[in-house]
Amino acid sequence: MNYKLGLITMLAAPILAMNPAQAQEQTGQELIGRTVDVQFANGARNSVAFGSSGQARITAADGTLSNANWFVRSNQLCMQMGAMSECWGYNQRFEAGRALTMASTCNETSQWIARSVNPTPAIAPPAVEQGERG
Amino acid sequence: MQGEFAYAQYNGDIVMHYIDQQLHPDIAVREAIIAGNFDENFKISPPNFIEASFDKALTDYQNKWAKLPQDKLERGRILRLGARGKRIAKINKRLGLVDDVFNANLANRIRDYRQVHDLPSGNHIDDELIDSLNRGAAYYINKIRLNRHRAAELPSNLGEKFILVDVASQQLYMYEGRNLVNQMRVIVGTADNPTPMLAGYMRYSVLNPYWNIPTDLTRDRYARRVIDGGKTYFMANRFEALSGWEEDAKILSYSEVDWEAVESGKQKLRLRQRPGLGNGMGDIKFMFPNKYGVYLHDTHNETPFKLDDRAISAGCVRLEKPWLLADWLHGKRIESDNSKPEQIVNVEQKIPVYISYFTTIPKNLNSPNDGFSMRKDIYGRDVRLRKSLESPFS
Numbered sequence: 001m002n003y004k005l006g007l008i009t010m011l012a013a014p015i016l017a018m019n020p021a022q023a024q025e026q027t028g029q030e031l032i033g034r035t036v037d038v039q040f041a042n043g044a045r046n047s048v049a050f051g052s053s054g055q056a057r058i059t060a061a062d063g064t065l066s067n068a069n070w071f072v073r074s075n076q077l078c079m080q081m082g083a084m085s086e087c088w089g090y091n092q093r094f095e096a097g098r099a100l101t102m103a104s105t106c107n108e109t110s111q112w113i114a115r116s117v118n119p120t121p122a123i124a125p126p127a128v129e130q131g132e133r134g
Numbered sequence: 135m136q137g138e139f140a141y142a143q144y145n146g147d148i149v150m151h152y153i154d155q156q157l158h159p160d161i162a163v164r165e166a167i168i169a170g171n172f173d174e175n176f177k178i179s180p181p182n183f184i185e186a187s188f189d190k191a192l193t194d195y196q197n198k199w200a201k202l203p204q205d206k207l208e209r210g211r212i213l214r215l216g217a218r219g220k221r222i223a224k225i226n227k228r229l230g231l232v233d234d235v236f237n238a239n240l241a242n243r244i245r246d247y248r249q250v251h252d253l254p255s256g257n258h259i260d261d262e263l264i265d266s267l268n269r270g271a272a273y274y275i276n277k278i279r280l281n282r283h284r285a286a287e288l289p290s291n292l293g294e295k296f297i298l299v300d301v302a303s304q305q306l307y308m309y310e311g312r313n314l315v316n317q318m319r320v321i322v323g324t325a326d327n328p329t330p331m332l333a334g335y336m337r338y339s340v341l342n343p344y345w346n347i348p349t350d351l352t353r354d355r356y357a358r359r360v361i362d363g364g365k366t367y368f369m370a371n372r373f374e375a376l377s378g379w380e381e382d383a384k385i386l387s388y389s390e391v392d393w394e395a396v397e398s399g400k401q402k403l404r405l406r407q408r409p410g411l412g413n414g415m416g417d418i419k420f421m422f423p424n425k426y427g428v429y430l431h432d433t434h435n436e437t438p439f440k441l442d443d444r445a446i447s448a449g450c451v452r453l454e455k456p457w458l459l460a461d462w463l464h465g466k467r468i469e470s471d472n473s474k475p476e477q478i479v480n481v482e483q484k485i486p487v488y489i490s491y492f493t494t495i496p497k498n499l500n501s502p503n504d505g506f507s508m509r510k511d512i513y514g515r516d517v518r519l520r521k522s523l524e525s526p527f528s
Contacts, residue, residue, distance in 0.1 A: 052149075052522065129348060129424065129425050129426055129427030129428075130346065130348065130349070130379045130404070130427075131346040131347050131348035131349070131351075131404075131406075131427050132345060132346055132347075132348070132414075132415060132419065132427055132428075132429050132431070132450060133323075133327070133348055133351065133426070133427040133428055133429075133447070133448040133449035133450045134345060134347070134351070134414040134415070134431075134447060134448045134449075134450050
């Protein structure tokens, strides 16, 4: 994230039009352990690595590293850094290499491209090993 | 890519795998919320009672042991009550006391320290005590926090009745709410075949079970034994070879199988062991179907339960007292009046089984000030978990 941007408290609508099938609750599962490149309207670029326990590491274009926390709620992808937080509309899963244009709660738009994503987890029933390991 | 490494860890054996997603506490979101104090609009589940016990025990530990001078001490001969000198003065100082005599105050302090740190009881000073003191409070606090993280992988509400298998201590605990009602020794996987951390509902028990041997074990272990021991070995071990894993699979005779092809992996064979004496599952197995092929079960070889180190299985959890568990799970004694194989008895209540790995845990979860149990990290998971938590992208 470009943390020079203002803080946001209101949810903004995502820019991409969603079809009903896509408008499902997002969990951020596909981002865990993955890196997303973000380009802001003012040309600034960052990459965000999403950790497995809510940590995020942000690398600015000049190599500056920052640590933050991330979480997902009500189809918003939120980043929190110290006392500051900012959320982006997040109504569809990320796909590797596909740009998502997302609006933040201060009406800044940015383009997010996941370098890779985790596969959709199997829900139920789980695969069952044939046999017992003993 | 950096992220790939983190994901490999995320999916590795250092985290809980949820067979039933209802048991997932959504830990990533919760920890982010806790870290960021995002409490508005959230209904955060309270910590489960194991986490709460860790929190109380950690606070107590920090107050009692972390504020003391953390000076390093020299090892040496065993010292007892009445000893005096510079070495005693240093140990007194390290434990927050001022004296050059080994008096009753120091003896009490050492007794407390030994209890909290799970050292052999007593009030003497030996190298084991010195080594522990030299590791320092920070070492133990990190260890406690690491294991608290494992507790946080369990849901907020653990269940009215639940089973906790602690692979590190090689024990199974049966809980009703917060009350520990029974426990037993278990045998767990070797370091090469580690028992994974799992959370799922116990579904059913099987009396007179077959042992269905996973194809990798057949290939890597049993094919060679059959080749070397021939038909005599095959028959003596009550093995059956089958044409596949379907219900109507055909039983193959010993000579119908190309055992060399099975050993080389060219042929995948379903091998099972008939119920009865020597069966790998014993007389009962407890099933919570999962992709790891890991279950709780009886065994006819009880000798290893006498060992302190019982990490000898292929990943399953063998039980010291399977019928104690069966009675508790089903609320009655389940028995078979015939020798029919694979008799299934459903578990009527929704009883979770958590297989976790606590290298440190409060000795008494309902009395967290009693100190900690410290266990050997038999699978080397602590280092990997710490690395993952501290630096998920490095």
